[in-house]
Amino acid sequence: HRSSELDGIQDILDEIAAAMASRTDRGKAAGYIPELACVDTGQFAIAVAGVDGQVFCGGDVGTPFSIQSVSKVFTLTLALGKLGDTIWSRVGREPSGNAFNSIMQLEHEKGRPRNPFINAGAITVADLILAGHAPREAIGEIIRFVRFLADDETIAIDEKVARSELDHGDRNASLAHFMRSFGRLDNPVDHVLGVYFHHCALAMTCRQLAVSGLYLAAGGMNPMTGTRVISAERARRINALMLTCGHYDGSGEFAYRVGLPGKSGVGGAILAVAPGKAAIAVWSPGLDPVGNSKLGAEALEMLAQRTGWSVFGA
Numbered sequence: 569h570r571s572s573e574l575d576g577i578q579d580i581l582d583e584i585a586a587a588m589a590s591r592t593d594r595g596k597a598a599g600y601i602p603e604l605a606c607v608d609t610g611q612f613a614i615a616v617a618g619v620d621g622q623v624f625c626g627g628d629v630g631t632p633f634s635i636q637s638v639s640k641v642f643t644l645t646l647a648l649g650k651l652g653d654t655i656w657s658r659v660g661r662e663p664s665g666n667a668f669n670s671i672m673q674l675e676h677e678k679g680r681p682r683n684p685f686i687n688a689g690a691i692t693v694a695d696l697i698l699a700g701h702a703p704r705e706a707i708g709e710i711i712r713f714v715r716f717l718a719d720d721e722t723i724a725i726d727e728k729v730a731r732s733e734l735d736h737g738d739r740n741a742s743l744a745h746f747m748r749s750f751g752r753l754d755n756p757v758d759h760v761l762g763v764y765f766h767h768c769a770l771a772m773t774c775r776q777l778a779v780s781g782l783y784l785a786a787g788g789m790n791p792m793t794g795t796r797v798i799s800a801e802r803a804r805r806i807n808a809l810m811l812t813c814g815h816y817d818g819s820g821e822f823a824y825r826v827g828l829p830g831k832s833g834v835g836g837a838i839l840a841v842a843p844g845k846a847a848i849a850v851w852s853p854g855l856d857p858v859g860n861s862k863l864g865a866e867a868l869e870m871l872a873q874r875t876g877w878s879v880f881g882a
């Protein structure tokens with residue numbers, strides 16, 4: 569028996585999974601992407617990956633789900649690795665206080681999105697990763713990067729979800745065209761959206777997602793493989809952006825209740841980071857009115873209470 573931050577964590581996860589199974593008010597699955605609208609909201613899963621390499625799970629851990637906007641953490645990391653801090657001339661670092669797919673601020677800020685986690689910002693990051701290549705190559709690069717993070721070659725894109733987003737992507741298309749009208753996108757809109765919809769449609773389990781986020785908890789290293797993903801300084805800064813912008817206009821509430829850097833997606837996943845301790849993935853498809861997983865946030869609130877992991881103190 570080794571003593572660590574994760575002592576007793578399995579009991580806590582079992583307790584959380586049991587508490588979540590009995591909740592009746594579970595939120596609604598994302599309605600605007602038909603392929604997500606039909607996912608059963610009765611499901612819940614949680615996984616905690618410790619910086620010492622141990623992984624603990626609870627709930628429906630075998631079920632892959634659409635990671636959606638959680639993928640924006642990985643594309644931001646990839647873009648920073650390729651282009652460095654020059655990306656900040658194209659996208660800001662301030663919370664938006666608006667819905668994830670809002671177009672309003674883009675006019676005032678002449679096509680420069682407030683942060684890389686709202687849709688407009690992530691579309692800009694997709695444009696940067698694309699950099700004149702064919703969409704297929706950029707999508708391949710993103711998949712390879714996420715497989716490297718998860719140390720799992722089986723991770724794939726759910727083509728049905730990607731197709732469903734494309735078929736119902738008028739809002740994202742309008743964001744992209746609007747930015748391009750300010751000269752803010754280098755690549756054709758259909759190429760950029762192809763990359764964006766495909767990375768949003770990555771399918772993963774909670775275990776895979778928690779392991780993929782471990783570099784953010786471990787100073788930029790992946791402790792499972794012993795490889796450096798990014799510098800400690802970059803990991804710290806991505807965590808800061810997740811804390812301030814990771815839940816859109818619900819970011820303040822998430823910081824208040826959970827107190828961890830976190831990134832949500834409309835598939836119902838949240839990736840949270842307890843720096844120096846663990847990466848946590850939760851999934852439950854029912855969303856709150858802002859578009860963040862309802863039970864996911866509740867589960868993380870319970871976990872933070874039980875463990876004292878909030879970055880603001882126990």
Ligand code: GLN
Binds near residue numbers: 636687
């Ligand atoms: N693919 C989704 C969209 O573009 C991602 C949004 C989200 O997860 N918040 O609308």
